[in-house]
Amino acid sequence: MSTAIQSISLSGKKKEVSKKEMTFLERLYLIAIIKGLIITIKHLFRKKITVQYPEQVRQFSPVYRGRHMLKRDEQGRENCTACGLCALSCPAEAITMKAAERKKGEEHLYREEKYAEIYEINMLRCIFCGLCEEACPKDAIYLTISKELVPANYDREDFIFGKDKLVMPLEMAIKNAQLKNAN
Numbered sequence: 001m002s003t004a005i006q007s008i009s010l011s012g013k014k015k016e017v018s019k020k021e022m023t024f025l026e027r028l029y030l031i032a033i034i035k036g037l038i039i040t041i042k043h044l045f046r047k048k049i050t051v052q053y054p055e056q057v058r059q060f061s062p063v064y065r066g067r068h069m070l071k072r073d074e075q076g077r078e079n080c081t082a083c084g085l086c087a088l089s090c091p092a093e094a095i096t097m098k099a100a101e102r103k104k105g106e107e108h109l110y111r112e113e114k115y116a117e118i119y120e121i122n123m124l125r126c127i128f129c130g131l132c133e134e135a136c137p138k139d140a141i142y143l144t145i146s147k148e149l150v151p152a153n154y155d156r157e158d159f160i161f162g163k164d165k166l167v168m169p170l171e172m173a174i175k176n177a178q179l180k181n182a183n
């Protein structure tokens with residue numbers, strides 16, 4: 001006796017599934033095992049598509065989005081004003097921050113009157129979509145084109161990247177300013 005199960009097809013490729021009694025031979029699973037083995041053996045001689053990272057490194061796409069960087073301006077000041085738009089636009093809810101008010105004498109450190117005292121990205125949540133970069137009105141966060149990957153680690157806490165790992169190195173800001181002036 002067979003029971004036909006009607007399936008709803010969203011792709012337009014409708015398939016009817018029937019549930020019929022298995023024969024003695026089918027219940028032995030011998031044919032199925034042999035079929036499976038044939039498939040496995042066939043794959044042994046095919047070109048391997050697995051990349052043996054880290055010994056082997058894949059070619060990066062020209063539009064690759066790498067690790068985040070919190071940008072400084074030409075004077076080395078942090079651009080971020082802790083408005084929170086990046087966190088709001090993040091679909092993975094990976095960004096958290098704490099805002100602080102710039103004090104007198106800190107004008108050389110922070111470009112705006114408000115800055116991010118704490119800025120953290122949870123790299124375990126991040127999907128590198130780049131929406132934080134697009135949402136930022138201050139040109140403060142961007143996903144670098146450097147091929148640097150988020151390193152593997154054993155502790156979850158090590159994947160929370162704070163300002164120490166995110167803020168652009170001062171030397172890089174100075175170099176960028178020099179290049180801009182030269183052009």
Ligand code: SF4
Nearest residue numbers: 090126127129130132
């Ligand atoms: S790249 Fe996407 S997922 Fe990652 S922090 Fe930015 S908005 Fe969130």
Ligand code: SF4
Nearest residue numbers: 080081083084086136
């Ligand atoms: S990185 Fe940009 S969007 Fe995010 S808090 Fe800073 S200024 Fe706002």
